[in-house]
Amino acid sequence: MFGRRAQPQRVLIASSHALFGQGLRSLLQERHRAEVEIVGVVSSLEEVVSALERLKPDLVIVDYDDDNLNRDEFLARYVEGEGKLRVVLLSLQEGQQALVYDRRTLAASKTDDWLQEWTTSKRTVDRTKSGMPLKRNRPALQAIPIVENRRGDMKHLVIAGFLVILVTALLIFGLERVQLLPVAASAQAAPIDSLFDLEFKVIAFLFSLIVVLMLYSVIVFRRRKGDDTDAAHIEGNTRLEVMWTVAPLVTVLVFAYLGGQSLAETMRVEADPLEVNVIGQQWSWRFEYPELGIISSELILQEGQQALLHLSATDVIHSFWVPEFRVKQDALPGGKDFVRDLRITPTMVGEWKVRCAELCGLKHAYMESPVRVLAEAEFTSWVEANSVASGDPVERGQQVYQQFGCNACHSLDGTVSVGPSWQGIYQSQEPLADGTTVTVDEAYLHESIIDPNAKIVAGFNPGVMPQNFEEVLTEEQISDVIEFIKSVR
Numbered sequence: 001m002f003g004r005r006a007q008p009q010r011v012l013i014a015s016s017h018a019l020f021g022q023g024l025r026s027l028l029q030e031r032h033r034a035e036v037e038i039v040g041v042v043s044s045l046e047e048v049v050s051a052l053e054r055l056k057p058d059l060v061i062v063d064y065d066d067d068n069l070n071r072d073e074f075l076a077r078y079v080e081g082e083g084k085l086r087v088v089l090l091s092l093q094e095g096q097q098a099l100v101y102d103r104r105t106l107a108a109s110k111t112d113d114w115l116q117e118w119t120t121s122k123r124t125v126d127r128t129k130s131g132m133p134l135k136r137n138r139p140a141l142q143a144i145p146i147v148e149n150r151r152g153d154m155k156h157l158v159i160a161g162f163l164v165i166l167v168t169a170l171l172i173f174g175l176e177r178v179q180l181l182p183v184a185a186s187a188q189a190a191p192i193d194s195l196f197d198l199e200f201k202v203i204a205f206l207f208s209l210i211v212v213l214m215l216y217s218v219i220v221f222r223r224r225k226g227d228d229t230d231a232a233h234i235e236g237n238t239r240l241e242v243m244w245t246v247a248p249l250v251t252v253l254v255f256a257y258l259g260g261q262s263l264a265e266t267m268r269v270e271a272d273p274l275e276v277n278v279i280g281q282q283w284s285w286r287f288e289y290p291e292l293g294i295i296s297s298e299l300i301l302q303e304g305q306q307a308l309l310h311l312s313a314t315d316v317i318h319s320f321w322v323p324e325f326r327v328k329q330d331a332l333p334g335g336k337d338f339v340r341d342l343r344i345t346p347t348m349v350g351e352w353k354v355r356c357a358e359l360c361g362l363k364h365a366y367m368e369s370p371v372r373v374l375a376e377a378e379f380t381s382w383v384e385a386n387s388v389a390s391g392d393p394v395e396r397g398q399q400v401y402q403q404f405g406c407n408a409c410h411s412l413d414g415t416v417s418v419g420p421s422w423q424g425i426y427q428s429q430e431p432l433a434d435g436t437t438v439t440v441d442e443a444y445l446h447e448s449i450i451d452p453n454a455k456i457v458a459g460f461n462p463g464v465m466p467q468n469f470e471e472v473l474t475e476e477q478i479s480d481v482i483e484f485i486k487s488v489r
């Protein structure tokens with residue numbers, strides 16, 4: 001026996017609680033690495049019996065607190081009875097200190113004392129081991145359950161990995177069949193859509209990775225009937241952590257690069273663009289073509305010709321968005337320094353809508369204007385028809401009403417909206433918020449347009465109507481719109 005001291009003690013742990021086995025395993029290995037070899041962890045008496053045969057342990061450590069193991073029967077069989085062997089009953093429950101029960105006395109002693117005694121001398125082993133089956137022809141190490149688990153893990157990994165790939169493929173196949181985006185009607189849409197496509201594929205993979213692994217675990221590793229063991233205690237895995245840090249980092253960097261490329265592509269300058277000033281105002285859009293001398297309440301563009309939009313707002317932040325063109329840009333108040341540019345090259349003839357994509361007040365949801373893309377010939381005739389001003393002041397005034405967004409707040413049919421209706425107000429007696437009345441004449445209308453807060457119509461609030469029409473409108477436009485108001489009966 002003494003000649004074999006270099007051989008480690010072979011220890012079998014009996015407990016149905018995984019934590020007990022793992023705790024003890026790491027404790028023993030930490031303190032007595034060379035002297036101890038854990039040959040297995042078993043969870044029932046039946047398994048002990050077969051393990052004794054198979055693994056030939058020198059020592060069995062029994063979980064003293066494990067009711068499933070039936071301590072008394074165990075002791076009767078292996079300590080008192082026929083097949084005597086060295087058994088230690090160990091409790092890890094009382095206080096922080098582990099209690100050790102020797103097989104003969106069942107007297108408690110401290111772990112350290114016990115471990116000390118046990119590992120420093122095999123004399124104890126010799127003295128007490130009479131009858132213990134201490135054969136030294138050991139079975140191969142592969143018999144240890146841990147090794148079998150690794151092989152099982154590999155199998156699960158392969159199956160789950162296959163399922164992840166399968167689900168990813170199905171998702172991508174399905175997504176390609178669903179029309180997620182509206183028709184792409186501009187040159188700027190192409191780089192955006194291809195980036196979007198790629199992102200969706202990566203997202204499909206991520207979704208599968210998470211959901212498939214989760215469902216697989218829930219189903220395959222679910223608790224079986226009658227199994228009340230604790231789950232394995234896992235302390236982290238450096239390789240895995242490095243992987244799941246580096247992979248997202250690389251993905252995000254790649255997408256940042258691709259995103260930068262797409263952004264540059266959407267801003268590419270083409271020769272001879274059509275310049276349009278786009279002005280957002282609560283709650284309408286106005287489109288001015290400085291080169292053509294046209295002001296319009298619709299955005300008219302020519303197919304194949306890049307439009308250079310200069311976006312601004314008169315009151316609050318609005319946002320210019322035509323989903324079919326994909327690109328989007330805020331329109332900011334604040335003057336020249338805050339004008340933002342946006343380039344759009346329409347690639348097909350059609351009719352879309354510009355929407356405001358920035359919550360801008362009460363009628364934000366209705367802040368839409370038609371967008372029409374015309375072929376070259378139609379565009380030319382539109383320019384011709386609109387660049388000559390009408391000779392009729394009422395007709396011109398009606399254009400002002402639409403182009404400068406009066407229609408967002410003033411109806412012509414008596415409907416009270418954000419502002420009073422213009423129907424029949426000329427020459428009427430209008431009650432004001434301060435209790436007086438005013439006769440609606442040209443002077444009052446003029447004042448109401450350039451200085452809306454001077455007199456407030458009863459039932460309405462000051463500060464709602466834009467305060468800047470004196471700068472925005474020419475004197476001629478103001479008198480035109482007054483003529484138009486006079487005509488609304």
Ligand SMILES: [Cu+2]
Pocket residue numbers: 280283317318319356357358359360364367
């Ligand atoms: Cu808006």
